[in-house]
Amino acid sequence: MSFTVRAATPDDHDEILRTVMTAFHDSMEENEVSDAERQVFEAERSLIALDGEEVVGHAGIYTRDLTVPGSVIPAAFVTMVGVRGTHRRQGIASTLLRQQLVDVRATGEAVALLWASEGRIYQRYGYGMATRRLRLAIDTREARLLEPRAKDSRIRGGAPADLLPDIVEAYELVRAERPGYISRNKQWWDFVLADPASRRYGGGPRRAIVHYGQSGPDGYAFYRVKQQWNELGPDGVVQVNNVVAANPVAYRELWRFLLDMDLTRTVSVGFAAIDEPILDMVNEPRRLGATLSDGLWLRIVNVIDALSARRYAAPLDLVLQVEDQLFPQNTGKFRITGLKTGAHCVLTTDQPDLVLDIATLSALYLGGGSAGGLAAAGRIQELRPGAVAEAHAAFTWHHAPAGVEMF
Numbered sequence: 001m002s003f004t005v006r007a008a009t010p011d012d013h014d015e016i017l018r019t020v021m022t023a024f025h026d027s028m029e030e031n032e033v034s035d036a037e038r039q040v041f042e043a044e045r046s047l048i049a050l051d052g053e054e055v056v057g058h059a060g061i062y063t064r065d066l067t068v069p070g071s072v073i074p075a076a077f078v079t080m081v082g083v084r085g086t087h088r089r090q091g092i093a094s095t096l097l098r099q100q101l102v103d104v105r106a107t108g109e110a111v112a113l114l115w116a117s118e119g120r121i122y123q124r125y126g127y128g129m130a131t132r133r134l135r136l137a138i139d140t141r142e143a144r145l146l147e148p149r150a151k152d153s154r155i156r157g158g159a160p161a162d163l164l165p166d167i168v169e170a171y172e173l174v175r176a177e178r179p180g181y182i183s184r185n186k187q188w189w190d191f192v193l194a195d196p197a198s199r200r201y202g203g204g205p206r207r208a209i210v211h212y213g214q215s216g217p218d219g220y221a222f223y224r225v226k227q228q229w230n231e232l233g234p235d236g237v238v239q240v241n242n243v244v245a246a247n248p249v250a251y252r253e254l255w256r257f258l259l260d261m262d263l264t265r266t267v268s269v270g271f272a273a274i275d276e277p278i279l280d281m282v283n284e285p286r287r288l289g290a291t292l293s294d295g296l297w298l299r300i301v302n303v304i305d306a307l308s309a310r311r312y313a314a315p316l317d318l319v320l321q322v323e324d325q326l327f328p329q330n331t332g333k334f335r336i337t338g339l340k341t342g343a344h345c346v347l348t349t350d351q352p353d354l355v356l357d358i359a360t361l362s363a364l365y366l367g368g369g370s371a372g373g374l375a376a377a378g379r380i381q382e383l384r385p386g387a388v389a390e391a392h393a394a395f396t397w398h399h400a401p402a403g404v405e406m407f
């Protein structure tokens with residue numbers, strides 16, 4: 001089978017969606033496509049594969065900013081990757097995904113990242129597991145907050161759209177500090193707030209709570225309640241995306257509201273960080289029902305730009321020997337010097353301290369992958385004793401990175 005590849009046009013949007021939904025065993029008819037979804041579509045950054053006139057594969061990109069340790073950088077957010085079942089395993093996704101990475105580098109972005117339907121799809125293209133995702137299923141009768149209610153603290157609840165200016169203010173307080181957070185312009189807030197009934201999966205409409213401290217809004221959470229009853233009475237589930245808060249009081253009081261809602265017995269959280277503060281705020285952490293999986297997958301496309309764009313938790317001076325099968329520019333020896341205030345990365349002929357491939361370096365990038373753990377897994381080779389410990393201290397960050405929204 002032969003296929004051609006071209007950039008999409010705005011008119012291709014619905015056919016692309018139909019193709020991707022078919023690949024996901026879903027259908028356009030059962031999913032309302034919101035205006036918000038159409039608005040964020042970037043036709044010129046979408047690649048489609050065609051068999052004759054038929055769209056048979058797609059890989060798209062959203063252009064947004066990503067918070068990395070100590071900095072915010074432009075990044076490519078890969079989305080809607082799908083190949084029709086009739087055309088799978090014939091190299092279509094590989095062609096699209098490799099071409100896409102070349103385009104990302106040409107655009108000037110240093111990294112691409114994505115949520116994987118299955119992690120094993122993407123490692124072959126150099127993506128590394130850059131964040132870990134914690135899900136919580138909290139038995140609210142068993143896990144209680146240790147601290148009493150705060151004074152001078154106020155919570156408002158309502159429809160997200162009605163509270164939006166305060167929600168945006170709180171989000172912006174947090175975004176620049178937390179690796180993994182993503183910029184949201186007006187279109188992206190519309191996208192985040194879109195709440196079509198076909199995507200509620202049995203839950204009610206999305207609601208918001210905002211916390212107000214002495215200087216204004218400083219935290220919020222979105223949630224929906226799935227109302228259910230068993231033979232003993234109410235058994236509702238509060239489904240929370242994540243809790244966004246700029247300080248411990250805001251975080252705690254938002255949680256207090258969520259954990260103590262009438263007619264509910266469980267709070268589920270979809271996007272918690274592995275250092276999520278709630279783990280250290282309750283009397284019975286085991287009852288938070290935490291489960292761990294892969295989070296964001298990240299691919300460095302430009303080693304020099306990426307490594308010099310972030311900051312490092314401890315002084316760093318290392319030579320990394322990197323192997324990248326797609327980009328010859330990323331293969332070689334790089335000296336990285338870094339501090340909390342700045343960083344520099346250049347090609348060098350010096351002896352390497354560590355040897356690793358691009359997927360492993362990508363896993364380290366946001367501070368999520370542990371250099372010690374990756375070395376123990378045999379993915380980093382240490383040529384100078386002590387170099388793994390130095391990399392470990394420098395690449396980690398005081399906030400674990402987390403992917404906090406699907407895109």
Ligand SMILES: CC(=O)SCCNC(=O)CCNC(=O)[C@H](O)C(C)(C)COP(=O)(O)OP(=O)(O)OC[C@H]1O[C@@H](n2cnc3c(N)ncnc32)[C@H](O)[C@@H]1OP(=O)(O)O
Pocket residue numbers: 023024078079080081082083084087088089090091092093094095114115116117118120121
């Ligand atoms: C960011 C996102 O959008 S994540 C969503 C990804 N999409 C989905 O999961 C939807 C359902 N699946 C699909 O649409 C397709 O099967 C895709 C996109 C995953 C793969 O498309 P294909 O065109 O079949 O991939 P392609 O033929 O290029 O395969 C490349 C290689 O990856 C392997 N591969 C592809 N998909 C998978 C998978 N799901 N599991 C394991 N291996 C896979 C192939 O076996 C092949 O290996 P090889 O080179 O050793 O022979």
